Amino acid sequence: MRNVFMDYAIRVMDVSKKFGKPGEPFWKRLPLLKHVQMPENNGNGHGNGNGHAAAPQEGNGNGKASHDKEIVAVDHVSFDVEKGEIFGVLGPNGGGKSTLIRLMSTLLLPDSGQITVFDIDVVRKPMAVQPLINRVSVEASFFKKLSPLENLLYGARLYGMAGKETRKQVVEILTRLGLEKRSIYNPMEEMSRGMQQKVAIARALLSHPRLLLLDEPTTGLDPRSKREVQAVVRELCQEHGTTILLTTHDMVEAENLCGRVAIMDAGKIVAMDTPQGLKKRVHNENGSETTLEDVFLALTGKQLANKEEEANE
Ligand SMILES: Nc1ncnc2c1ncn2[C@@H]1O[C@H](COP(=O)(O)OP(=O)(O)O)[C@@H](O)[C@H]1O
Ligand SMILES: [Mg+2]
Numbered sequence: 001m002r003n004v005f006m007d008y009a010i011r012v013m014d015v016s017k018k019f020g021k022p023g024e025p026f027w028k029r030l031p032l033l034k035h036v037q038m039p040e041n042n043g044n045g046h047g048n049g050n051g052h053a054a055a056p057q058e059g060n061g062n063g064k065a066s067h068d069k070e071i072v073a074v075d076h077v078s079f080d081v082e083k084g085e086i087f088g089v090l091g092p093n094g095g096g097k098s099t100l101i102r103l104m105s106t107l108l109l110p111d112s113g114q115i116t117v118f119d120i121d122v123v124r125k126p127m128a129v130q131p132l133i134n135r136v137s138v139e140a141s142f143f144k145k146l147s148p149l150e151n152l153l154y155g156a157r158l159y160g161m162a163g164k165e166t167r168k169q170v171v172e173i174l175t176r177l178g179l180e181k182r183s184i185y186n187p188m189e190e191m192s193r194g195m196q197q198k199v200a201i202a203r204a205l206l207s208h209p210r211l212l213l214l215d216e217p218t219t220g221l222d223p224r225s226k227r228e229v230q231a232v233v234r235e236l237c238q239e240h241g242t243t244i245l246l247t248t249h250d251m252v253e254a255e256n257l258c259g260r261v262a263i264m265d266a267g268k269i270v271a272m273d274t275p276q277g278l279k280k281r282v283h284n285e286n287g288s289e290t291t292l293e294d295v296f297l298a299l300t301g302k303q304l305a306n307k308e309e310e311a312n313e
Contacts, residue, residue, distance in 0.1 A: 009211050009243035010081040010104060015113030017074040017099055073099040075267035081245055086237050088258035089247045092302060096267040097247035101213045105135045117211060134209035138216045140200035144189040148174055148199040151188060152206060159207045173202045178228040194225040201229065212236065214246040218253060230257055251292035265300045
């Protein structure tokens with residue numbers, strides 16, 4: 001039973017975030033341009049697969065202006081994450097996972113609701129929250145011509161770390177994540193995506209965050225790198241007490257790693273429990289053991305499209 005005195009790392013309280021407000025595009029509201037016909041956009045180039053294509057646009061080729069559509073990326077979401085927990089957010093592409101992480105990490109403002117991180121309001125005191133957290137996005141950016149070591153030393157300076165000790169620490173973290181000695185000194189652009197993802201995690205660890213937000217940390221990794229990253233996540237939690245919130249498409253990962261899992265679909269949390277608790281909710285008719293995949297299908301009516309095809313690049 002939870003009570004009000006519980007130690008929370010994150011509290012998300014009835015939070016919503018929409019993109020693409022409805023209404024006329026701004027240029028139609030300018031008096032002089034009221035009757036100007038703008039060239040029609042044929043609408044072919046803006047699928048929303050990349051997560052950023054939902055900005056209002058005029059005309060989409062089927063006679064319906066896409067700016068009429070509002071996307072509710074996060075829809076009245078509430079949950080708590082306890083200190084020291086590994087909490088998973090599982091859901092299909094476009095479910096709202098990354099938006100939720102951006103809201104927690106002070107990169108986006110919610111339309112309504114409240115988020116606190118270690119009891120600090122992320123909207124009112126972003127500067128107090130930022131030193132406590134770190135986020136690794138799916139598409140982490142680097143100086144591609146520089147090596148992992150140089151990228152991390154640069155990161156370390158931004159966190160106010162310097163000196164010989166830092167260099168030692170950087171090499172240690174990179175080695176722990178399974179990077180070979182020689183790749184530590186080679187340009188990032190020569191590394192696989194899996195390796196780059198590990199460097200991104202290593203960089204996030206430099207600031208010793210109390211809360212680590214990992215947005216699909218293992219998407220696109222080969223099975224071995226995946227296991228290495230998962231081992232680091234587990235170790236961080238067990239040995240350093242770091243609270244971790246991670247998003248994933250991978251049911252097995254969620255089951256193995258997370259104390260609790262929230263299933264998110266179309267901006268809403270449709271279920272939240274321990275992996276075992278979730279599985280108990282669904283009975284498998286053919287008698288075989290229920291998997292989180294079955295739970296997801298039963299709750300959303302959808303198959304969890306995953307990105308495994310990228311895994312062996
Ligand atoms: N910056 C943005 N502008 C407009 N729409 C966005 C933006 N970011 C995300 N969206 C939309 O919000 C929805 C949720 O996206 P996202 O949070 O990236 O989902 P997920 O990480 O689960 O794949 C999607 O429909 C996406 O297209
Ligand atoms: Mg995402």
